[in-house]
Amino acid sequence: MTHHIDVGSVLRRTVCDLYSNLVTRPTGAAVRREIEGVLAGLDSPSLTVIDFSQVGLLDFSCADEVVGKLLDAVHRQVIVTDAYVLVRGVRDDHLEAIEAVMQRYDLAVIVEGEDGAWRAVGPLDDELRRLLDVVQRQGRAEPSELAAALDEEMAVVKEALDRLVRQRLVMRDESAYVSLTSVM
């Protein structure tokens, strides 16, 4: 089941109902703890969409607290097992802060930008990026279909798909691989 979290509402509920800007570490940490609490209560596997559309400013410190530390914990399966996260409603300035944070953690996340397009943000090599694009387009695909689409050897594609699963950028459903946005 997909769970939506409106970060703007979390901010106003947990920190101050007058704030629309996600700035400062204590603010970011309070928002992250609230989101972690929600994630910890979800059944596995879970997909959570974190929505920034009601957030004014997102500074680097808050991006680190809310996105960096949260995804690091999800990736290391500290707060919850088998969780997947999508980020949406981000403006270009949000994206800049999120991108910087993802580089620091050496992690990637799928983000919907202002243009409505979903893209992987963070360090990801070209091979994985190409494969992810195809999975995103197809929604759900067998490794053989993906190998054919990319004109690659099956073993290479399978290995790359497993890396995408480990990075929590695609889900595995029996023998097929599923894009997070198709589940949403």
Place this chain on the structure above:
Amino acid sequence: MTTVITVPLSLDDETFEEIFEQLAAVSPEQKVLIDARRTRWASPYGLTALLAVAQSRAERAAFAGPDHEETASYWARAGFYRHAEAVFEMHGRVPRQREVPWESTVLLEITDVSASDDVHTVVERIQARAQAILVHELHLDPQATLRFAMTLSEVCQNIVEHAGQGGWVAVQSYHFRQRLGRHAVVIAVCDAGLGFRRSLESTPGWKPRDRWDDGAALEDALVRGVSRYRDPGRGQGLAGVRKFVGRWNGKLSIRSGTARIAIVPAWDDAVPLQEGLPHFPGAQVQITIPERVTAA
């Protein structure tokens, strides 16, 4: 005995060194009188750094403001006296805030920053006022307002996280006739707290390197993104500020202890790293963002 510290006629980040030099010769316990009676002009750096001087003294410092009415009125409009009265022993006439009209070039009056809530206040205020000046006077992209507010948020957070006490921030627009010949917006953030070197030295397990001084600490923080915290996400605030300032062809300078580091654009001739300056505690940051020159 009170030592008189003479404030230069024109007070900015360069001329403030004269004050630091005079202060370095006086022990912090000794009473000083900051004499600004002859001063005719001060930048946001000058005004916020004066407040930091008061913060650095064990014995409450005395302050005599500018005799020149227009200068005193301008300092009042910038919010200087409101804070000065709290930290200095005031001498002479103090203009009341209500006596002076609002100053349109002041984007952010001098504001004290000691907690995370103060940073929220600064960001809310600046967003409301900066758009017109950044877009119409400096001809920056409308998106620049958000990045400008991010910049301000990060430099203010440095006080909250690293100074160990409060500091002050001010933002103002100017016409920089001599140095630049164009409009510019200046952010100044000053405190007399721990400073970069002592902040980094508080890292658990920290050990001094062969070369370890204020200059090395500033290089670590600004160039290498080192923080006293071990989290991988730490240290990116200043890196982000540096990136934005570079994109706007701006100048960023940070003075701490006995050194000053600067990201220097082509229009300025500052030295990237100055060492052996008179010691002053804390951190004094100045960011200058010039009007964008578009090709004809």
